[in-house]
Amino acid sequence: MIMSGAIFCIRMMARTNDRLRMMIAGAVIALPMVFVSCIHDPVGGGYYLDVEKIKGGEKPTPPAIQTVETDVADPLVIIITFTSSGAIDPDTGNNSGLYYFIYYLDADPAFFEDEGEYYNSVYYVGYTSEAAFNGKDPKSVIVGKVNPAFHGALYFWMTSYDGGRESDHSNVVSIVIP
Amino acid sequence: MIVWNNAMKARTVRYAASCACCFILLAFVAAEYAVAVSDEKNAADGAPREIGSRAPKTGEAASPLRIAAIDFVVPGGGALYYKNYYYGALFGVLKIAGICAMYYSYNDWRYQRSLYFAAKRANAELDPDHKLRFKVPGGGYKTVEELHHDYDRSAQNITFAVLGTAAVYAASLIYTLYKIDESRERSLPTFEISYGRDILTGTREYAFSLGCTLRM
Numbered sequence: 587m588i589m590s591g592a593i594f595c596i597r598m599m600a601r602t603n604d605r606l607r608m609m610i611a612g613a614v615i616a617l618p619m620v621f622v623s624c625i626h627d628p629v630g631g632g633y634y635l636d637v638e639k640i641k642g643g644e645k646p647t648p649p650a651i652q653t654v655e656t657d658v659a660d661p662l663v664i665i666i667t668f669t670s671s672g673a674i675d676p677d678t679g680n681n682s683g684l685y686y687f688i689y690y691l692d693a694d695p696a697f698f699e700d701e702g703e704y705y706n707s708v709y710y711v712g713y714t715s716e717a718a719f720n721g722k723d724p725k726s727v728i729v730g731k732v733n734p735a736f737h738g739a740l741y742f743w744m745t746s747y748d749g750g751r752e753s754d755h756s757n758v759v760s761i762v763i764p
Numbered sequence: 765m766i767v768w769n770n771a772m773k774a775r776t777v778r779y780a781a782s783c784a785c786c787f788i789l790l791a792f793v794a795a796e797y798a799v800a801v802s803d804e805k806n807a808a809d810g811a812p813r814e815i816g817s818r819a820p821k822t823g824e825a826a827s828p829l830r831i832a833a834i835d836f837v838v839p840g841g842g843a844l845y846y847k848n849y850y851y852g853a854l855f856g857v858l859k860i861a862g863i864c865a866m867y868y869s870y871n872d873w874r875y876q877r878s879l880y881f882a883a884k885r886a887n888a889e890l891d892p893d894h895k896l897r898f899k900v901p902g903g904g905y906k907t908v909e910e911l912h913h914d915y916d917r918s919a920q921n922i923t924f925a926v927l928g929t930a931a932v933y934a935a936s937l938i939y940t941l942y943k944i945d946e947s948r949e950r951s952l953p954t955f956e957i958s959y960g961r962d963i964l965t966g967t968r969e970y971a972f973s974l975g976c977t978l979r980m
Contacts (some may be wrong), residue, residue, distance in 0.1 A: 624868060624872075625868060625871045625872070625875070626871075626872075626875045626901065627875070628874045628875050628877070628878035629875075629878045629879060629882050629901075630878070630882065631878075631881060631882055631885055632882070632885070632886075633878070633879075633882040633886075634882045634883050634885070634886035634887075634898050635885075635886050635889065635890070637890070638899075639898060639899040640886070640890070640896050640897065640898060640899070641896070641897035641898070641899065641905040642897075645891060645894075701892075701893045702892070702893040702894070704893070705893065705894060750897060750905075751891070751894065751896065752894055754893075
């Protein structure tokens with residue numbers, strides 16, 4: 587059936603004029619080539635287990651929060667003091683290119699059912715970078731100003747970020763706003 | 765800077781194919797409209813109606829099934845059978861494009877599925893608490909959710925490719941059947957339904973008949 591169809595097609599092509607014949611032949615040849623050239627072979631199940639194929643490569647280690655306290659001049663301003671000497675990006679061997687994300691919640695995050703909740707953007711409050719401190723350690727950063735109507739405990743934690751991957755969370759430190 | 769990744773390539777191919785199909789269909793509609801306007805103008809001008817030969821056609825009668833089979837197997841075969849090379853080329857190119865689109869969509873779906881499942885597995889094994897961004901072959905990084913979105917879209921593309929190709933095949937078949945009927949309008953019909961009823965008063969009998977004739 588296919589052979590007779592092909593013979594029929596060739597016979598019909600032979601009857602057409604040169605320009606139309608060239609157009610049909612060009613389209614018939616070019617179309618499959620265009621589509622086939624865009625096809626990729628499926629990848630294996632372990633294709634992405636290679637950290638080279640993950641943005642950021644290896645995961646950095648987190649900083650450590652030392653204290654969370656209010657400013658002496660303004661008791662509503664919260665200042666976090668942390669050290670980043672332990673925060674290392676394994677891909678570079680240092681922490682010069684790291685950013686530090688700060689999260690907070692008005693309840694104890696130890697009750698999170700999912701560990702991934704620690705990195706939920708809902709709890710994100712801001713960031714700072716290693717470059718902003720010129721190697722100074724420990725570092726102090728103003729997180730923000732508490733609403734005067736708020737009273738209770740606030741829990742803070744941090745992560746480091748190398749531009750691709752985020753570290754595990756740091757220790758959680760709380761402060762009570764009277 | 766614009767990264768020319770696989771998704772953009774696939775999107776460009778889809779847009780180009782859609783534009784080409786639209787252009788061809790618009791050209792087709794415009795040509796038909798121009799012919800209709802020309803006929804109306806000739807009729808309005810009182811131009812003499814063209815009188816053709818009314819002699820019965822001779823030669824072997826075409827089998828509808830045979831022509832339909834040729835139209836199905838050979839892209840544009842039905843139109844080419846009736847020596848309409850323009851429509852033959854049009855349907856031929858559209859059918860080949862449709863088949864290629866289905867083939868491409870299926871393989872793209874398999875590729876996107878493999879990327880999604882590989883990324884899902886890696887995210888679960890390497891760092892389940894974070895949304896990792898995976899390097900996509902061809903450039904750029906995507907999360908598991910974004911790869912899942914691409915996987916869904918590639919499945920959707922298969923549906924569009926199948927529907928588009930089916931529409932082209934249906935249009936080609938309708939055109940071929942129309943040409944078959946046209947070529948047989950002065951001969952016996954290819955398909956006929958007959959109905960008859962009669963009341964015989966002498967025997968108080970009521971006769972009813974329903975017949976169907978199909979010429980192969």
